[in-house]
Amino acid sequence: MATGRTHRPASRSRGIPEATVARLPLYLRALTALSERSVPTVSSEELAAAAGVNSAKLRKDFSYLGSYGTRGVGYDVEYLVYQISRELGLTQDWPVVIVGIGNLGHALANYGGFASRGFRVAALIDADPSATGKITAGLPVRHTDELETIIRENQVSIGVIATPAGAAQEVCERLVAAGVTSILNFAPTVLSVPDGVDVRKVDLSIELQILAFHEQRKSGEEALAAAAEAADADGPGTRGKPEKSQKATPLAAPAKAAKAAVKAAVARKTGRSGPDGEVPAVMPA
Amino acid sequence: MATGRTHRPASRSRGIPEATVARLPLYLRALTALSERSVPTVSSEELAAAAGVNSAKLRKDFSYLGSYGTRGVGYDVEYLVYQISRELGLTQDWPVVIVGIGNLGHALANYGGFASRGFRVAALIDADPSATGKITAGLPVRHTDELETIIRENQVSIGVIATPAGAAQEVCERLVAAGVTSILNFAPTVLSVPDGVDVRKVDLSIELQILAFHEQRKSGEEALAAAAEAADADGPGTRGKPEKSQKATPLAAPAKAAKAAVKAAVARKTGRSGPDGEVPAVMPA
DNA sequence: CCATCTTTGTGCACGCGTTCACAAAGGCAT
DNA sequence: ATGCCTTTGTGAACGCGTGCACAAAGATGG
Incomplete structure (x- = not known):
């Protein structure tokens, strides 16, 4: 999934939650694949696996569209493909x-x-x-x-x-x-x-940066933390959130100094990151 | 943001919410732009506008990282660029x-x-x-x-x-x-x-399909609903969710017939939609 | 040094989305 | 027909994310 979203103000259109709408194309793709293999019906469990989601979520999603599906059997593939396509507006050009x-x-x-x-x-x-x-x-x-x-x-x-x-x-x-x-x-x-x-x-x-964040977490932060420690006066472990207990102690001055120090250090090596703001994601500079 | 995400089980890593992580690159981009214009400091309000988010959300996001920022003044651009870069793991290659x-x-x-x-x-x-x-x-x-x-x-x-x-x-x-x-x-x-x-x-x-959904909503559903009405036996207005009152009335049979009818109709015009499951999003078939 | 003004950082409440768990519904075999 | 078994559809609880609104913090001017 591409990511960031800047869409509508989170209001649901006609009762269908935005999150559900975002998953409908996923279901549609899985259903299309089943349709091509001429599979007649599919259970919520199977379809959920194919779409990579939870089966309860899938059933709830479908419940917003209506009561398609037959208890004890599952969903008719072709019928569901049609219903979802219609809901998404894909029946028109x-x-x-x-x-x-x-x-x-x-x-x-x-x-x-x-x-x-x-x-x-x-x-x-x-x-x-x-x-x-x-x-x-x-x-x-x-x-x-x-x-x-x-x-x-x-x-x-x-x-x-x-x-x-x-x-x-x-x-x-x-x-x-x-x-x-x-x-x-x-x-x-x-x-x-x-x-x-x-x-x-x-x-x-943005997607890559999010991956990098998690990757950094996985590969143990120690080495990096140690390296940053020299410049960052906050200390390594304290960073989660400033201690509630540092009320009005004379910590303000040192903290300020630390920021200034880091700022200076940063300024020194700035110049590496070129302006990337001018090209769309996936275009040559 | 492009879309669907199939990432980690929604657990927050070390206290930073996933939603916040997803926005950090956004802030970083805005900050980089400011940095290039040599803007020294920026308020949460200004930065939020540049990143396209709410200022309260931005401040809360930053609060997860620590107490950078100076009350009455705002945030030091260079310093914040460094902190976010470090948090995202972009200081390494x-x-x-x-x-x-x-x-x-x-x-x-x-x-x-x-x-x-x-x-x-x-x-x-x-x-x-x-x-x-x-x-x-x-x-x-x-x-x-x-x-x-x-x-x-x-x-x-x-x-x-x-x-x-x-x-x-x-x-x-x-x-x-x-x-x-x-x-x-x-x-x-x-x-x-x-x-x-x-x-x-x-x-x-998927992104395009989501857009199509909203587009369909905007351009009035009437025409399409009327067209579908012929085939869909549920009737146009009833579709939101099946009426609670249709308990065990002999409605099952007609409903079934309707599904079968639609299925047949669908089968007739199937063949339009080619297999798109074989190429990545953005590649020639 | 004090008052004022700006802006951050966050406690709190609300709403959406997710998940559980189960009753209702339908098929199928006997 | 009747009972069993499978699977749907959904009520309810929970947790995360968002936005409000304000107190605390700091800068700035007198």
């Missing part, structure tokens, strides 16, 4: 545009999973004039100038942003102004949008 | 391997955001012999046979899987067997891993 045909945009344009789920790439759009006209994934790359026209003519309501971060907000605004109300953002920026517009964000860099 | 150099793998290999965050691509690996040796993003593509050697020699503990779904589980097992304990999975499959191994999943298709 969704034209989408991809803006920013760099390395990632190129990969997205070639992604085969679109069509099979009711998504259709209406157009590829890029700001670079030299890229315009190039056939990519069977479609000519159009110039940004045509953005509004393309959106309106194709009734596009879903846009994918794969531009550098610097261009993302502007592209976003133009998309919204032209009528797009759902945006999938690959640029490493926080997009601000008016109410009524959904934004979901995918950021590889 | 993480060698990663990318397995599956298709369209997506190629894009990932060229991603510039790796190095700036302490990640280093140790090797690119692909199963296709004809791809082996090709220089991609400055690195030669190695054959899958060398996987174990590469992992061990480079002490790789983080692996990225960008292969077709069919190969993902096997690759995963080989990675784990060779010593990898964190996996970022782009293949549309549920990976089963032993305890102690973290898996995070990024799936574009």
Whole structure:
């Protein structure tokens, strides 16, 4: 799962919890696989295993959709595929545009999973004039100038942003102004949008950082803690949360000094981390 | 945030909530941007706005890390960058391997955001012999046979899987067997891993489906509901949840018939949805 | 040194999501 | 038909995450 989410204010639409909606595609994929193997029915236990979730959770999720399923037997695969598809809105065709045909945009344009789920790439759009006209994934790359026209003519309501971060907000605004109300953002920026517009964000860099966090935990923190100890005056074990007991003791001054010391040390080796804020996750710098 | 997550059992590591960990990279990015503009300090309000979150949430998140920040002033940007980096484990270098150099793998290999965050691509690996040796993003593509050697020699503990779904589980097992304990999975499959191994999943298709769900809600469900009404015997308004009052009335038979009818209708138009289970999210079919 | 003003850090309450555990429901065999 | 066995659907309890609101802390100006 791509990660961070910047979607709607956590309100549930028509009784279906957001968390459940996020899992429906998972179930749908597992069911599709079963369908291809011509499996007629499946129990909550089996399907849950295939989708990688708890069976109780799965049953509760389905209960929000209605009472599909037969006690003592399980769920009819084809029937469930249809119901979930309908609930997700995949029974209709969704034209989408991809803006920013760099390395990632190129990969997205070639992604085969679109069509099979009711998504259709209406157009590829890029700001670079030299890229315009190039056939990519069977479609000519159009110039940004045509953005509004393309959106309106194709009734596009879903846009994918794969531009550098610097261009993302502007592209976003133009998309919204032209009528797009759902945006999938690959640029490493926080997009601000008016109410009524959904934004979901995918950021590889964030996923990797979360993995690194857990990895650090697993590989024993000792070595690193020891190394950091020299610079960090807080001491290694105390860091969890400042002791409640350090009331108003004259600890303020030393703590301040420690911060300053670390700051200085940090300043010395700053310059390593280049600006990565300008390229979307999964694009060459 | 992209989505579905299949990570650890929701237990918090050493007191830092998982939700907080997931936001730290967000703060870090915002802080890095401020740092580049040489902004010395920032208030929780400003930083929260830049990161796209609530200021109370941000302060609470930081409180798990310790008492950095000065009341009446705000947070020292450089100092906070260092603290968060350290907490996330980004002060050390993480060698990663990318397995599956298709369209997506190629894009990932060229991603510039790796190095700036302490990640280093140790090797690119692909199963296709004809791809082996090709220089991609400055690195030669190695054959899958060398996987174990590469992992061990480079002490790789983080692996990225960008292969077709069919190969993902096997690759995963080989990675784990060779010593990898964190996996970022782009293949549309549920990976089963032993305890102690973290898996995070990024799936574009799922993100789009979630957007489609909300989009369907926004664009009024009426038309679609009316269309489905013909086939769905439940009736349009009743679907929220089966009425409690339909106790043991002879409604079972009609309901069953309705399901069968829909099933037949579904069967008729099945064949549209191609198998998408074989390619990772963001790869050409 | 004191008053004032800003901003942090957090106690508390609320709501969503998860999980357990079980009664109800249906199939199937006798 | 009747009883047994399997599996669903859900009521209820619990725990995590979020947001409010405020007291404590510190800076700043007089």
